[in-house]
Amino acid sequence: MTMQSDAVLEVKDVSFSYAGRLALDDVGFTVRRGRFTALLGPNGAGKTTLFSLITRLFDTRVGSIAICGRTLAEAGPQALAPLGVVFQQTTLDLDLTVRQNLRYFARLRGMSIRDADRRIEEELSRLDTAERIDEKVRALNGGHRRRVEIARALLHDPQLVVLDEATVGLDVPTRKAIVGHVHELARTRGLAVLWTTHLIDEIHADDDLVVMNKGRIVASGTAAGVVASTGTASLDAAFAKLIGRPAREDAA
Structure with a gap:
């Protein structure tokens, strides 16, 4: 697979099922060098399943995942050499x-x-x-x-760091400090960052954003672009519209 000039992680046409249930349905996106990419979705959207495929806890059966141009299927464990991982559970x-x-x-x-x-x-x-x-x-x-x-x-x-719900269970000041530090890593060290979350306030307006719901990608682009494309006034309202739930009354 030929990697785009700044693409560090490429997920293409990935589907995955277990126990007869489709957990991921034709998922594809790119994480670029020097960019903080947020993978946003409610619990059960498929974020952790996708994370498990990227880190090879599960094997990709349909579609392909490449890190720095090397697919996991072809290169095996060696493809993970440029990868740093922070799992949800310690x-x-x-x-x-x-x-x-x-x-x-x-x-x-x-x-x-x-x-x-x-x-x-x-x-x-x-x-x-x-x-x-x-x-x-x-x-x-x-x-x-x-x-x-x-x-x-x-x-x-590493060239790519993936973090799965990395701030779960932390207090708000600690969450903000860690989110800020990881954004700084992307900006100053040129790291490609994939950050999975269900928390709107961890995402900045200029971040790259992939929104998932029920195993499918329902929107992608910059966070500000996703808000504009939905015709809403905030990321919270845009997210609510995309996944079909009521927006919070206190959303800006």
Whole structure:
């Protein structure tokens, strides 16, 4: 597959069923270098199923998924080399320290201890979590655990980072700080970011947006463009119209 000049993730004509139910129906979109792409949909829209296909927890059966021009079907696990992942549920070892968790991941990626320690310090410092490096993960609150997982996803200097409902269960200030940091990563480091969410306030007007409902893409473009195309006054109202639910009365 030939990759477009700035396309890092290409999802084409992907359908997926399990237990006789169609979870994804002809899904396709592109995530570009230096862009924050929000995958927005209500619970049950198919976001996590798609995330599982991108990360190869499930195998793609219909359609194709390519990272940096290499399809998962053809390249297998090697296609995931440019990918950093933050899952919805924590995957840190609670009884290891932050340093031990991150060193373990770095070794799995083939990094030397010296390079790993340098990158660990850099990423934790950017996330204002460096002082927690020798604490056990079990002692961290949800916000700090999530910051450690983001740092882990960035250790090997990926070109694409995918995050599945990364702020679930966090308080509003922590959510805003993490959302702001990931936007900054896309803008300043040229990362391609795919951010799955059901929360409108995590999406900026100039973000790329893919709206899913019942396994299908119902709108795509910039967030501002999706609002304009629906003839509504806000992203909340546009989202409500696209998925067929009443808009919140307090929506702007």
